[in-house]
Amino acid sequence: MSIELLNATSASNSAFRVVCGTMPHIDKSLSHHEALFGHIKSGMVTLETADGATQLKKDDIYFISPNTRYKLINKSEADIDVITINFTNPAAVTQDYLSQSIIRALINGNCTGYAKISSTEPPHNRILHCITTAKKAESEKPDFFQLLVYGKMYEVFYELFANKYVRIVDAESKSKKYRALQRVTNYIDEHYIDGMSLDEVASATGISRYYVSHLFKELMDTTFVGYVNDLRLNRAAMLLMTSDSPIIEIAALSGFNNLSNFNRAFKLHFGKTPSAYRKS
DSSP, X not given: OOOOOBSOOOOOSSTTOEEEEEOOOOOSEEXXXXXXXXXXXXXXXXXXXXXXXXXXXXXXXXXXXXXXOEEEEOSSOOEEEEEEEOOOOHHHHHHTTOOHHHHHHHHHTOBOSEEEEOTTSTHHHHHHHHHHHHHHHXXXXXXXXXXXXXXXXXXXXXXXXXXXXXXXXXHHHHHHHHHHHHHHHHHHHHHTTSOOOHHHHHHHHTOOHHHHXXXXXXXXXXXXXXXXXXXXXXXXXXXXXXXXXXXXXXXXHTTOSOHHHXXXXXXXXXXXOHHHHHHO
């Protein structure tokens, strides 16, 4: 299905076929044939893909490759500017000299499915400038605006690939790596509430600790510890919103054996203390 846009401008005749708009409130699983850029203008959302859940906050930018299934959980009525880019016009793309290897990788899923660019990262401002400029050009449509949109979209994809937010991978190699990662994440998902070490996970899955760390870094752009902490904190956030259990009990049920560590990690992750999050 194509993503639903509110206040969307009409698509230009560019090779990319760019459409700009504002993301409505969504809490269902989505998949669409277009690539998508989103800019969180306000609020917070959780983005879930097959690789796990990621918290997005104000000013974060995210990229979703075509045909990647994902879900946005929007608990704070976040305001999100989006640009969708359709690559299904091969002739136009060829005429614009965009490498067919890049197009094929994006369309066929042989590249990174999701990327997050935080406001503290050097490419962020350059990417945001391109997105903002393209959206303004699509909305106002000055003379030759398509050329401006062309240029800014090419710049954005250069930043994604040059800074390794998105990588092209060999299909067979990717399949093997994702199968290995699935074994690891399945084990973690079943045991993250317990005390768990990287060595334990490596032993249980038959994968070396080095390769486990490598899989998280390459395919999920995080660490083993970061992945486990995100699972625990997202579980805690869910329990805070859906139960009346004491915070100390929720901390334990989420895998934290120290309340002060839990409070500190929760505030760092969500920008609020557990008690303030529950009241919001």
